[in-house]
Amino acid sequence: MKTNELHIERSPDTPEVIYTDNDSTLSIRGRSLPEDAHAFYSALIIWAESQKEIYHERQLYIHFDLDYFNSSSGRYLLEFLATLERSLRPNTRTEIVWFTDKEDELMIEKGEEFQQLIELPFSIRFL
């Protein structure tokens, strides 16, 4: 079986990204402010693309716990989600969860924007 594992450490302007097959969860946590987010997100987009190589029935959770992200990151986060949407096999049960504080209007709004653009199951949960 092809390994899926992913681990990118947090930096002052990029979030931590972890995926382990153990819990089938990709979590993206921290703040994302790179001026050109392409360099950072290309690894994630490639990961999303590679999901089409996985044929067996399975679950996949995507957890976002972002303090904040800039417009360039927003563009590539969307590209990541759109790539994922295209790449996942129908027998993958997926859930995207957008964690945020219930008073953080900005991040709630950002979550809703992705929710409207993406067809995968997408829920916003308050921490």
Next chain:
Amino acid sequence: MKGANYFAPSEIMNRVNHSSFTGNTEFPIWFQPRQQGCSCAQFSPKALREAYRFYLSAIDDDLCLNYRGPFLDDITSRIIDISENTIAETKGLSKVNRKVSFLLVECFQNIIKHSDHNELKGATPFSGMFAFRNQGQAYVINSINPVKKEEVPFLSKTVDMVNSMDSEALKHIYKRQLIHADLSEKGGAGLGLIELARRSGQQLNYRFTDLDEMRSYFHQQVVFLDSEEMKSEKLNHLDSTYDCFNEMGRSEILMQYKGDFSQRSIIPILDIVENNLLNPESGQFHYKKVGHLLIEVLQNISKHGKQKSSKKSGVFMLGRQEEKHYIIAGNVVGADERDGLMMVLEELRDKDENQLKELHKQRMKEIMFRDNSSNAGLGLIEIARASKGKLACDFQKIDDNSTFFSLFACV
């Protein structure tokens, strides 16, 4: 002065096409100040021009940072991060870095030593100022801080004494002070001043002005020169710093910055603002909205700023008006970029919150379906959205190839 009186219904692209873009014509683009009645009293053409005025006043500075906020976090280390970029870019000298860092820290500690505890914690508005400038091989640190009137004679005497000594004498007195450690507050202050004189190798400039019955302002300037030929006498910023101090007070500006806008500089700037200038009491997530606006504005400069050598140069200032924050930013752009910016801004003009939201969604859809490989003005759309229409822009011609682009946004 309300922005409403200055609304300029300009047909932007017409002006560009008819090449009326000559001279330093007023060229403001306002976004809906009329409909929404911007509650930010600083919102005026004069404020919009502040960016250019500040840019010109610091034209020779590779870096200029004026700070009038509380000192909650270790600001020195952030300033050192920013200055290290500037210094490393121009000289690559870590020795200079270390000297300048030492002087910055020592100056900060001197301010803190004399300041009222409540002021430092931001409980009352901070009444002092800290300014750091780098011009080529000269590094100048200015500070203005309140001291008790009874401390004035001691401080004057100490600085005069330190200034009259050569390096051997300073070394001697430093050791003596250490051994006979008079651990009183005064002793500590004396030691700090001796260290500043020793490490800078220059005379300390100072003066006192009245603050109120109990306190005076202690103005101090420390210079470090990375060149034997330079003369520090030419670098007297006591007056200009005081002017700036007063101006910042009047306009309630907390921080002004001219310098590099690459990512390595933007992140420490953002940290200074987030950790010190945004009062969490003004709503837990208000600071986030300000930070959001700020990062987009700073990165917009970085993206469009005309590059001087490998540095991206521009200015920004952050002010506070009651519960609101406002950001004024500016940078030099070339003719092509000017036209590109105008086109994007024209599309944003007069759009309300919902229309901006729609436009954003449309752009995001284009990205999804790969119709558009660029960021397509996403940053400016975010700026317009974050400021909820309290956004104004201005272009001032510098010469045929360059224009100064200013932006005012309020959140």
